[in-house]
């Protein structure tokens with residue numbers, strides 16, 4: 001029963017916010033109302049509750065650093081978390097460009113790719129000296145800047161340096177949206193490490209990136225073969 005409510009309540013909390021197209025004060029009020037009348041599990045959505053108890057962060061919208069706890073390494077406020085997550089929605093709707101270019105029907109999204117890389121990191125056997133949790137986290141953020149810049153591929157005629165510059169700028173914007181703070185900093189560090197290939201975890205996650213793509217390519221190939229077998 002307890003685990004059931006854990007699944008249901010977060011979904012309801014989010015549907016309230018996501019059903020409203022822009023984050024007006026009425027969105028925030030309804031979210032606040034919901035939070036005031038619902039007992040959320042203590043961990044999963046604590047950032048929403050924390051923010052709802054601070055009326056200034058809700059009424060000010062983007063003012064994510066109320067002065068009373070500016071020094072604490074706090075999670076993002078509800079409004080900045082929702083803005084960030086709304087932007088991340090594009091990761092779910094942006095198709096991976098490599099498949100689009102190869103005319104794959106209904107190809108996977110950037111989020112699809114990152115999600116399965118996250119699973120790969122999660123099920124990988126222990127490697128001495130490798131922080132597995134960090135690999136999972138890195139896998140699910142390594143393409144996050146593409147929420148803004150899209151999936152830029154060599155065929156777009158954009159040089160690697162320019163791609164990297166645009167992505168850094170996008171990442172910076174997303175971290176600011178999240179209100180800076182320790183969570184944003186972690187995302188930025190994970191992304192930078194991956195981008196610059198500067199840690200053992202980054203090198204492994206880059207391998208996962210390739211393996212996931214190869215697996216997906218095989219699946220598309222098999223899918224196409226299966227369709228042909230069915231129709232012939």
Ligand SMILES: *[C@@H]1O[C@H](CO)[C@@H](O)[C@H](O)[C@H]1NC(C)=O
Pocket residue numbers: 197203206
């Ligand atoms: C990352 O660094 C390792 C060496 O430390 C190298 O073998 C690998 O090719 C690099 N990967 C990329 C994508 O630059």
